[in-house]
Amino acid sequence: MLLFSLRNLARSRTRTLIMVIGIGIAVAGFIGLVSFSHSIKTTFHESLDVISGIMVMQKGAVDTPFSFVDEDDSAKIAKVYGVKTVIPQITGVAREIDGKKISGISFTGMYSFLGEDPAKAEEENLLRQYLSEGRYLQEGDENAAVIGRKIAEDYNKRIGSTITVNGYRFRVVGIYSSGIDFMDSMIVIPIEKARKMAGLPKGTVNDFYVEVDDPKKAGAIAGIIEDLFPEYQASTSQDYAEEMGGVLSSIDMFFLAVAGIALAIGGIGVLNTMMMSVAERKKEFGVLRAVGWTDDDVMKMIIQESFFLGLLGGAAGMLLGYLALAGAAGVMPFKIVAEPTIFAEGLLLSVVLGVAGGLYPAWRASRLEPTIAMRD
Amino acid sequence: MIVLDKVTKVYKVGETEVHALKGVSLKVRPGDFVFIVGPSGSGKTTLLEIMGGLMTPTSGRVLIDGKDISKFNDWQLSLFRRNRIGFVFQNFNLIPSLTALENVLVPMIPEGITKSLEKRARELLKEMGLGHRLHHTPGQLSGGEKQRVAIARALINEPLIVLADEPTGELDTATGAMIMDYMRKLNKENNLSFVIVTHDVEYIRKSDKLYRIKDGLLHHVRRVG
Ligand SMILES: Nc1ncnc2c1ncn2[C@@H]1O[C@H](COP(=O)(O)OP(=O)(O)OP(=O)(O)O)[C@@H](O)[C@H]1O
Numbered sequence: 001m002l003l004f005s006l007r008n009l010a011r012s013r014t015r016t017l018i019m020v021i022g023i024g025i026a027v028a029g030f031i032g033l034v035s036f037s038h039s040i041k042t043t044f045h046e047s048l049d050v051i052s053g054i055m056v057m058q059k060g061a062v063d064t065p066f067s068f069v070d071e072d073d074s075a076k077i078a079k080v081y082g083v084k085t086v087i088p089q090i091t092g093v094a095r096e097i098d099g100k101k102i103s104g105i106s107f108t109g110m111y112s113f114l115g116e117d118p119a120k121a122e123e124e125n126l127l128r129q130y131l132s133e134g135r136y137l138q139e140g141d142e143n144a145a146v147i148g149r150k151i152a153e154d155y156n157k158r159i160g161s162t163i164t165v166n167g168y169r170f171r172v173v174g175i176y177s178s179g180i181d182f183m184d185s186m187i188v189i190p191i192e193k194a195r196k197m198a199g200l201p202k203g204t205v206n207d208f209y210v211e212v213d214d215p216k217k218a219g220a221i222a223g224i225i226e227d228l229f230p231e232y233q234a235s236t237s238q239d240y241a242e243e244m245g246g247v248l249s250s251i252d253m254f255f256l257a258v259a260g261i262a263l264a265i266g267g268i269g270v271l272n273t274m275m276m277s278v279a280e281r282k283k284e285f286g287v288l289r290a291v292g293w294t295d296d297d298v299m300k301m302i303i304q305e306s307f308f309l310g311l312l313g314g315a316a317g318m319l320l321g322y323l324a325l326a327g328a329a330g331v332m333p334f335k336i337v338a339e340p341t342i343f344a345e346g347l348l349l350s351v352v353l354g355v356a357g358g359l360y361p362a363w364r365a366s367r368l369e370p371t372i373a374m375r376d
Numbered sequence: 377m378i379v380l381d382k383v384t385k386v387y388k389v390g391e392t393e394v395h396a397l398k399g400v401s402l403k404v405r406p407g408d409f410v411f412i413v414g415p416s417g418s419g420k421t422t423l424l425e426i427m428g429g430l431m432t433p434t435s436g437r438v439l440i441d442g443k444d445i446s447k448f449n450d451w452q453l454s455l456f457r458r459n460r461i462g463f464v465f466q467n468f469n470l471i472p473s474l475t476a477l478e479n480v481l482v483p484m485i486p487e488g489i490t491k492s493l494e495k496r497a498r499e500l501l502k503e504m505g506l507g508h509r510l511h512h513t514p515g516q517l518s519g520g521e522k523q524r525v526a527i528a529r530a531l532i533n534e535p536l537i538v539l540a541d542e543p544t545g546e547l548d549t550a551t552g553a554m555i556m557d558y559m560r561k562l563n564k565e566n567n568l569s570f571v572i573v574t575h576d577v578e579y580i581r582k583s584d585k586l587y588r589i590k591d592g593l594l595h596h597v598r599r600v601g
């Protein structure tokens with residue numbers, strides 16, 4: 001009977017092919033979207049793992065450029081038990097690099113500058129640990145810059161190259177690489193230059209980046225800092241994770257909904273194909289019944305056919321999904337993770353879809369009277 | 377032996393009732409070669425359908441080797457057809473996607489195709505003079521060849537009786553005569569019963585049993601012609 005089912009599919013080759021491609025696209029959509037949403041989450045969590053310290057900003061500020069804190073407080077925060085270093089920072093958007101305007105927020109993210117005290121930069125800090133070439137800022141630096149790998153790649157910079165940011169010239173002395181694109185899109189420069197670029201008065205910076213001795217205690221230390229300085233908010237990567245969690249799960253829901261719609265359309269497609277194919281073969285089912293097939297036998301055969309339709313569609317979907325993800329990997333700003341389990345799920349869903357879409361047509365066919373074999 | 381005892385069939389179409397069979401009694405013994413003739417709409421096909429277990433009568437009994445199938449349910453009737461009945465249709469009713477050999481085996485697919493079944497199918501086709509057409513699909517066969525494949529299919533389950541509804545209806549006279557000869561041969565050699573509905577009276581011989589059906593009533597005809 002297996003062979004017979006396959007023959008029946010082979011009979012209307014074009015229709016079977018169109019259906020297989022249709023299901024294939026639905027399954028590929030599912031695989032692609034789920035992998036996509038996984039990738040976004042993975043990238044986000046990886047970045048959080050990289051940031052182990054505490055960000056201290058003005059209370060209520062939406063982002064660092066809109067936060068203003070008193071530079072003198074850094075010494076006070078440094079005295080809090082468990083704090084390793086406090087790095088006052090001035091940040092801003094690089095609107096222009098090497099004289100070329102950077103328009104809005106591009107798909108590949110945006111570039112920013114980060115001012116740090118060259119004297120303090122000797123100490124252990126976040127970006128310094130990712131230094132891959134050259135040196136970090138050091139005391140006496142005025143026009144030195146340490147740039148992220150992404151910027152080095154995008155603007156073809158090496159140690160010794162000059163780079164112009166918002167009209168200020170710097171010499172590249174070091175390149176760091178954390179492996180995460182948006183982290184590697186910063187230009188670290190001496191804080192006094194950054195102050196000029198950001199137009200901040202003396203004694204004011206945007207935020208403090210606080211490194212702690214034990215990252216596990218970061219939450220507790222952040223709480224102490226907030227108690228001591230009610231005008232500041234201190235956030236750990238954990239806090240960001242919680243804040244982002246909601247956003248991420250809505251992205252997840254959205255992707256799942258789209259994938260679900262794609263799959264539903266696939267299922268309706270199977271239903272439609274099988275209904276058509278059953279309607280065309282009414283007389284044949286009558287003959288099968290007349291020569292001794294039971295209603296269950298007929299039903300079994302049609303479910304087998306739609307099972308194969310689902311299986312073939314699933315295989316096509318895995319292939320298409322793989323190609324789509326491989327294509328996206330080159331274009332997207334984050335790493336694409338394609339887990340084998342998602343492919344397996346796609347195949348399984350496709351088979352379930354196939355069988356589900358075949359149930360009703362199979363039932364209809366099994367209800368046909370055997371006497372139609374004798375009549376027209 | 378097959379016995380029909382006062383069989384009636386009433387079709388209901390909306391409000392109106394069609395009395396297709398009005399009390400038909402008939403005996404078919406092993407080795408009988410039976411012809412049924414009659415005008416269009418007289419109930420010939422209906423009679424074959426009831427004898428072959430494609431449907432149940434409205435009243436009366438259908439005894440096959442003493443067993444009454446008139447009260448069988450759908451599943452029992454299916455198995456009864458599979459095991460005891462061979463059907464031959466006017467328009468062959470072969471499955472277009474399958475080869476001659478596969479078509480012959482179709483009734484046995486639900487039970488599984490064994491090597492010995494396949495051997496039997498090959499032999500049947502050879503016996504029908506189609507040894508060289510085993511792997512042709514119906515589209516590649518002539519009408520006469522198709523009907524011979526259909527006869528082989530009717531025989532694959534070693535039936536008690538073969539029921540044929542106008543088996544020569546779509547064939548020219550010479551080919552029709554050949555098909556009749558094949559059926560007679562099978563009848564003689566295997567003592568297999570046939571009930572054949574036909575319009576072509578020239579195929580009927582003196583030794584055959586002949587019935588005429590008119591307005592749902594069956595009459596035994598003693599003389600041919
Ligand atoms: N499914 C049905 N529903 C209603 N009436 C039917 C049905 N099948 C047959 N009939 C009627 O029953 C009567 C007998 O039909 P049947 O097909 O048995 O005749 P027949 O002798 O085989 O005719 P023909 O020589 O044209 O094939 C006819 O009047 C026909 O219209």
Ligand SMILES: [Mg+2]
Nearest residue numbers: 420421422541
């Ligand atoms: Mg008829």
